[in-house]
Amino acid sequence: METQLQIKLARRPVGVPGDETWELERSAPRPPEDGEVQVEVLYLSIDPAMRGWLNDVRSYIRPVAIGEVMRAMGIGRVVASRAPGLEEGALVVGTMGWQQLATMKAEHLTPVSEALAPPTTWLGVLGLTGLTAWFGLLDIGRPEPGQTVLVSGAAGAVGSVVGQIARIKGCRAVGIAGGADKRAALLKDFGYDAAIDYKAGNLNEQIRGTCSEGIDVFFDNVGGPILDAALRRINRGARIVICGAISGYNAATPPPGPANYMSLLINRARMEGFVVFDYVDRYPEAIAEMAGWLADGRLTHREHIVEGLESAPEALRMLFAGANQGKMLVKVKV
Ligand SMILES: NC(=O)c1ccc[n+]([C@@H]2O[C@H](COP(=O)([O-])OP(=O)(O)OC[C@H]3O[C@@H](n4cnc5c(N)ncnc54)[C@H](OP(=O)(O)O)[C@@H]3O)[C@@H](O)[C@H]2O)c1
Structure with missing residues (x-):
């Protein structure tokens, strides 16, 4: 060339x-x-x-x-x-x-x-996208079997993997995405137990309906009003994983912080961000596990x-x- x-x-x-x-x-x-x-x-x-x-x-x-x-x-x-x-x-x-x-x-x-x-x-799925899902959910979110994991941006690259890992680890996975087609894909293609279309409105009601036992882990890719709505339904000791906040990435001035942050105090909950690059020494561990799931058909992308x-x-x-x-x-x- x-x-x-x-x-x-x-x-x-x-x-x-x-x-x-x-x-x-x-x-x-x-x-x-x-x-x-x-x-x-x-x-x-x-x-x-x-x-x-x-x-x-x-x-x-x-x-x-x-x-x-x-x-x-x-x-x-x-x-x-x-x-x-x-x-x-x-x-x-x-x-x-x-x-x-x-x-x-x-x-x-x-x-x-x-x-x-x-x-x-x-x-x-075997690159930074999958690694972000794996470390964010398992290291920061620390889900336990039977717990409810809510994921925003759930039909996207990271979010679709998070939901599947949550299911593999024995959790109930609930996804939030925009539009009826993406909601359907959450249920049909990515195995979410329940799904929310945030563009259909009534977000608080939709979260209450799909997370009837509250939220133990919220894996947030989106921020803004979706983070606020999720904070309203967290359980005691919940973990809020700040993976990203795409809803504000193009804002000229920083968007306001979450209004419902006192829910962290009331519920003795933890909100923690992470950057996948910090896990570079442990990438092989995550890749080995996800390659196994890909090979046996448990992980789709x-x-x-x-x-x-x-x-x-x-x-x-x-x-x-x-x-x-x-x-x-x-x-x-x-
Ligand atoms: N912490 C880390 O180390 C790390 C590493 C990689 C990625 N991330 C973060 O992970 C998140 C997902 O990244 P990805 O690569 O998987 O992208 P992606 O989810 O495949 O694509 C972005 C999706 O975000 C949703 N979106 C865009 N604008 C929105 C808005 N205003 N409100 C709600 N949803 C909106 C759209 O889905 P809908 O059609 O459903 O709205 C869009 O398809 C991003 O926040 C990214 O910054 C973090």
Whole structure:
């Protein structure tokens, strides 16, 4: 490839990132130096967190700089290597960015097995998405058999896995998603015991009806009014897992905090956030368990793949419109 396409951050967006946020650039790829490899990007992961990386604020990771290639996790194949131990042809995952060819230090890449799972799975259920579900639910949520686990964003990439793990661990899983089709998918495809369509209204009543014995674990991907409604129904000693708060990611000013937070005091409950990267040393443990569930058919997953690197900005917007049906991915090598 003589020239490659890269998508760079042109300006910081206000609200949902429009096309003016990005600059598409064609240039010659940089050849690898000692210790580096060149990777042909096959698929890129599109994640709600990317919206936060565009804001010039203090966070768990530095913001993407103006003029920098947009950060993104990807899976690709090594096409040139100057790093002993990582040979041409290896399938690797890492932070490749919105580009067709990534020249990176070999130590920043993780080789994965094609024999164990197809490439897209390594960005989804066996990648950060599945790991987020596994560590967030089991380490922070600590569900016990027979308990009720409520999940928001339940038809999404992380949420759909959380519900299934909760069921595998002997819990009753209740999911919240937007729209009748996604509600139906929660019950039919992802095995939730009960499901709520938050767009149908009466959220408090729907939660009361589906969580008649209260909520022991609330795995929250959404924040805002859904978090508030869940707090009203928590049991004594409940765990509220703050995985994400997508409802506020495009807000120009921080949304107000949860009005019902005193429910934590009344119920001696714990609300705790986490960042999946902190569990890097334990990834193999989670991957081994989830690969077993995939192999024996207990864990199912859905992918939403759009074609072409040029589609990445639109794919990101789709997350905030609820237009994705499963793990959002861009197929870069088409
Ligand atoms: N803590 C961590 O380390 C970590 C790691 C990865 C991801 N996360 C978080 O996990 C969450 C889910 O990520 P994902 O990759 O699995 O995305 P996803 O759930 O596959 O896609 C996003 C979904 O969010 C819902 N949504 C969007 N705007 C909403 C709004 N205003 N109100 C309610 N729901 C809204 C939509 O579903 P509906 O159609 O149902 O509305 C949409 O399909 C995000 O909050 C993300 O930031 C956290």
